[in-house]
Amino acid sequence: MTIAVIDYGMGNLHSVAKALEHVGDERVTITRDARAIKGATRVVLPGQGAIRDCMGELERTQLKGLVNELLTDADKPLLGICVGQQMLMSHSEENGGVHCLDYLPGKVKRFDDTMTDNEGHRLKVPHMGWNRVDQHHMHPLWEGIATGERFYFVHSYFVSAENDAHVFGTTRYGHHQAHIATGRDAVFAVQFHPEKSAGVGLKLLENFVHWAP
């Protein structure tokens, strides 16, 4: 029983590994070894920074094909986090336009820089901090978490899925309704950082560790 956190060179994976170790008994390994990833019971696809770099590193480390395989493996739960959620979509408008893994139809868009609050002050981009997550559809990963709970975000781009059935959670920022939790079959992906979202985040990770889709 092992959880593999896929290390394709983008971002800080130690926080998520520490949080997974905290909530479960399964061994957590940070790895880019294809055999170790294939042999794991569940997989985390993280991602930080620019999406072009994330997609590029995924190809360079020859893990892109493997990730595509994992996405269609109904027995292996996969959790995407942050850019790991965005990469599952068809296309991102970041970096002048980047083709993504195309697992879920939809786009990754940028928050409008000119949004203001009720008093006319600009809304900052990145969207950084604790925002409410409205649960759009039921999902085993929401178990024990109330709709409207706040999770920790830091991002400038957000997912907009085409198919309502793939949207499990939304968050409002300015006039945007971001699809911050998406998924299908054994895949669940979130824009926020559950590993940094205190009790509710740990609860979601615990649900993932026990998820048997």
Added chain:
Amino acid sequence: MSLAKRIIPCLDVDRGRVVKGINFVGIRDAGDPVEVAKRYNQQNADEITFLDITASHEGRGTTLDMVSRIASEVFIPLTVGGGIRTCEDIRALLNAGADKVSINTTAVTHPEFVREAAERFGSQCIVVAIDAKQVSTEGEPLKWEVFTHGGRKETGLDAVEWARKMVEYGAGEILLTSMDRDGTRQGFNLPMTRAISDAVSVPVIASGGVGSLDDLVAGVKEGGADAVLAASIFHFGEHTVEDAKRYMADHGIEMRL
């Protein structure tokens, strides 16, 4: 608009112990950082920031060990600042479990370092700390200047211009300390906080001078800060973070309660 404003307790750490300088003299010991971080986490702190004031190189290992121990028990964002000069310093802190690093003096001496760090690690984990003071006298248009070395060394840099430049270089957040207020308990320098918050697209954390819960409210409402940072009002049990959040919420500020 449903993004909450944040409260960030700050721990000054010297060789693995939490301390807080009052006007940079008269340091009082506030305890074991892991215990303090856990206490703040229980009080619903939104993030925690550590400023490592350890002077010796050997003491740095103690800091990494401390960050690692905290990151195994506290699952909210952790920022570490103090003495960060190289990408290797950043890598070591992120590997130990820090989520963001705060760069201060090196940003002034080598601005390109901020660009390099943001490109390598992503803007989301690069905070640029700006220590600034008012330099205009009464009757003159307001002007603030960046200082380094705990407020002793002037740089000639205009604080608002500097903040803009750092964001252009890739800073994901600005930690703005009112050096003329730090340790005085008279509240943030609000006009400066507002000027910088309005000038940049990224979140601004107000710091320096908090003496009461009203100062926190003013930092957000008048200063336009996205987050407020305070140390001594929390360390010595005057207020809990929870009380402070409730107080801010009662004053119409959106908080995570």
